Amino acid sequence: MTVICVTVDTNHLFSDNPLASQHRLRFNSIIKRQNWEVPFVRNLEYDQYDNPSTVYLIWRDTKNIARGVSRLCRTDRPFMLKDHFMHLVHHGKLPEGEDVLEGSRFCIDNSLPIEQRKQIAHELILAYLEYGLANSIKEIIGVMYPVYWKNLFEKNGWKPKWIGDLHKTPDGKKSRAAILPISSELLANVRKHTGILSPVINYGTASDTIMSQSA
Numbered sequence: 001m002t003v004i005c006v007t008v009d010t011n012h013l014f015s016d017n018p019l020a021s022q023h024r025l026r027f028n029s030i031i032k033r034q035n036w037e038v039p040f041v042r043n044l045e046y047d048q049y050d051n052p053s054t055v056y057l058i059w060r061d062t063k064n065i066a067r068g069v070s071r072l073c074r075t076d077r078p079f080m081l082k083d084h085f086m087h088l089v090h091h092g093k094l095p096e097g098e099d100v101l102e103g104s105r106f107c108i109d110n111s112l113p114i115e116q117r118k119q120i121a122h123e124l125i126l127a128y129l130e131y132g133l134a135n136s137i138k139e140i141i142g143v144m145y146p147v148y149w150k151n152l153f154e155k156n157g158w159k160p161k162w163i164g165d166l167h168k169t170p171d172g173k174k175s176r177a178a179i180l181p182i183s184s185e186l187l188a189n190v191r192k193h194t195g196i197l198s199p200v201i202n203y204g205t206a207s208d209t210i211m212s213q214s215a
Contacts (some may be wrong), residue, residue: 002059002060002123002200002202003057003058003059003068003123003124003126003127003200003201003202004018004057004058004059004060004201004202004203004204005055005056005057005058005127005131005201005202005203005204006018006019006022006055006056006058006204007052007053007054007055007056008051008052008054009052010203010204013204014064014204015064016064018056018058018060018064018066019056020044021058021060021064021065021066022056022058022066022069023044023045023046023050024043024044024066025066025067025068025069025107025109026044026045026046026069026105026107027040027043027044027045028043028109029107029108029109029110030045030105030107031045033110047080048078049071049073049078049079049080049104050071053073053074053077054071054072054073054074055071055072055073055101055131056069056070056071056072057069057070057071057072057124057127057128057131057201059108059120059123059124067108067109067112067116067120068107068108068109068120068121068123068124069105069106069107069124070103070104070105070106070107070124070127070128071103071104071105072101072102072103072128072131072140073101073102073104074098074101074102075095075096075097075100075101075102075141076096076097076098079096079102080102080104080143081094081102081141081142081143081177082094082096085143085177087167088143088164088167088175088176088177089163089164089177090163090164090165091162091163091164091165092163094141094163095138095139095141095179099136099137099138099139100137100138100139100140100141101132101137101139101140101141102140102141102142103128103140103141103142103180104142104143106124106144106148106152108120108121108124121151121152122156122194122196123196123200125152125153125156125158125190125194126187126190126191126194126196126200127200127201128140128180128182129158129182129186129187129190130187130199130200130201131201132182133182133183133184133187134201137182138181138182139179139180139181139182140179140180140182141163141177141178141179141180142177142178142180143175143176143177143178144175144176144178145173145174145175145176146166146174146175146176149176149178153180155193156190156193156194157186157189157190157192157193158180158186158189158190160178160179160180161178161179161180161181162176162177162178163177163178163179164176164177164178
């Protein structure tokens with residue numbers, strides 16, 4: 001199992017502070033490489049959706065350095081798509097609630113060889129499905145560049161359900177909002193496409209406390 005599932009209250013179960021390591025990876029990926037104007041401190045990127053209810057799926061190398069990450073946020077409280085990107089939702093009602101999560105901050109270390117980046121991506125999307133099934137999640141929603149939707153999900157047997165049309169930002173980049181349905185059938189299909197047949201998530205020693213439904 002190569003993807004660790006971490007929250008504020010389970011970070012201590014893993015060595016070398018994985019939460020700090022993923023914030024550092026996000027700084028390098030989002031601020032240094034892509035020039036996003038988002039908060040940071042001491043080379044750690046963060047925003048208001050990094051809080052005690054947030055779940056982090058983190059891929060670390062043999063030195064316990066985060067090389068891939070994605071963030072899962074609950075939608076029964078404020079979340080990014082609803083707060084900042086509702087103009088991207090054109091079709092139907094935006095899903096939200098205890099059985100819907102928002103995926104964001106999907107980052108992979110761009111300095112790695114392409115085959116290793118591909119492996120990390122495969123394991124992170126499998127972690128989405130494994131985590132969702134283990135926690136009775138029906139859907140994961142999010143906003144991504146179309147090429148990311150295609151290369152990360154569609155090519156690996158997981159077709160998004162579009163809830164918005166292509167949107168072009170003032171800087172010329174395109175984005176699109178979508179739903180990723182969760183099911184055991186989709187997990188099997190993604191396993192078939194990626195060739196990864198074993199579970200990828202490591203919860204530490206407190207897997208039963210990862211997802212708390214308390215307010």
